[in-house]
Amino acid sequence: KQEVTQIPAALSVPEGENLVLNCSFTDSAIYNLQWFRQDPGKGLTSLLLIQSSQREQTSGRLNASLDKSSGRSTLYIAASQPGDSATYLCAGQTSGSRLTFGEGTQLTVNP
Amino acid sequence: DGGITQSPKYLFRKEGQNVTLSCEQNLNHDAMYWYRQDPGQGLRLIYYSQIVNDFQKGDIAEGYSVSREKKESFPLTVTSAQKNPTAFYLCATSLRQQGSPLHFGNGTRLTVT
Numbered sequence: 001k002q003e004v005t006q007i008p009a010a011l012s013v014p015e016g017e018n019l020v021l022n023c024s025f026t027d028s029a030i031y032n033l034q035w036f037r038q039d040p041g042k043g044l045t046s047l048l049l050i051q052s053s054q055r056e057q058t059s060g061r062l063n064a065s066l067d068k069s070s071g072r073s074t075l076y077i078a079a080s081q082p083g084d085s086a087t088y089l090c091a092g093q094t095s096g097s098r099l100t101f102g103e104g105t106q107l108t109v110n111p
Numbered sequence: 112d113g114g115i116t117q118s119p120k121y122l123f124r125k126e127g128q129n130v131t132l133s134c135e136q137n138l139n140h141d142a143m144y145w146y147r148q149d150p151g152q153g154l155r156l157i158y159y160s161q162i163v164n165d166f167q168k169g170d171i172a173e174g175y176s177v178s179r180e181k182k183e184s185f186p187l188t189v190t191s192a193q194k195n196p197t198a199f200y201l202c203a204t205s206l207r208q209q210g211s212p213l214h215f216g217n218g219t220r221l222t223v224t
Binding site: 031032042043045046051052101102103 | 117
């Protein structure tokens with residue numbers, strides 16, 4: 001059974017800092033790895049999706065990488081801004097269309 | 112404006128009552144999902160449906176029921192058999208193709224007292 005872990009659970013950084021969020025998974029037979037953002041009391045917004053055949057995806061200041069052999073994915077946020085404050089969740093898709101989610105990293109970017 | 116609509120945003124019920132959460136989508140996606148989120152935890156899959164008139168149990172289906180009579184709608188009923196129903200419920204959709212991203216609604220926060 002796929003298990004997904006995110007470290008750290010919470011992170012507080014000053015504005016402008018580059019940061020990395022970590023996601024690890026136990027089943028390397030994943031189809032893709034998806035990163036989401038969740039604002040308080042809201043649903044999830046998809047940020048990046050990395051297919052199993054890809055190594056990384058980029059969108060603006062965000063870059064996500066995937067290393068299936070080590071069971072790890074990272075989300076890199078460049079030049080962080082207060083508006084980046086949110087909870088970031090990763091999820092791995094294995095069989096069928098089911099995603100297994102990590103517990104999230106709560107990010108606070110201080111002005 | 113395409114999207115996923117969950118209603119209501121907040122729902123309050125007395126213990127022992129069944130309650131139905133609505134999820135409607137106009138993205139023309141075949142697959143729909145219900146997740147539950149508890150504080151400090153990741154999302155857990157309750158039920159999912161990949162086509163009309165068909166659905167499968169997820170990891171925590173006990174105490175819940177669903178129907179998929181229309182492509183656009185996937186209502187979730189929280190029954191009185193669900194021991195800890197208070198939670199944030201999220202509906203999601205995707206294309207059926209393997210590897211398609213999930214799109215989420217804004218959720219319904221259910222409080223049972």
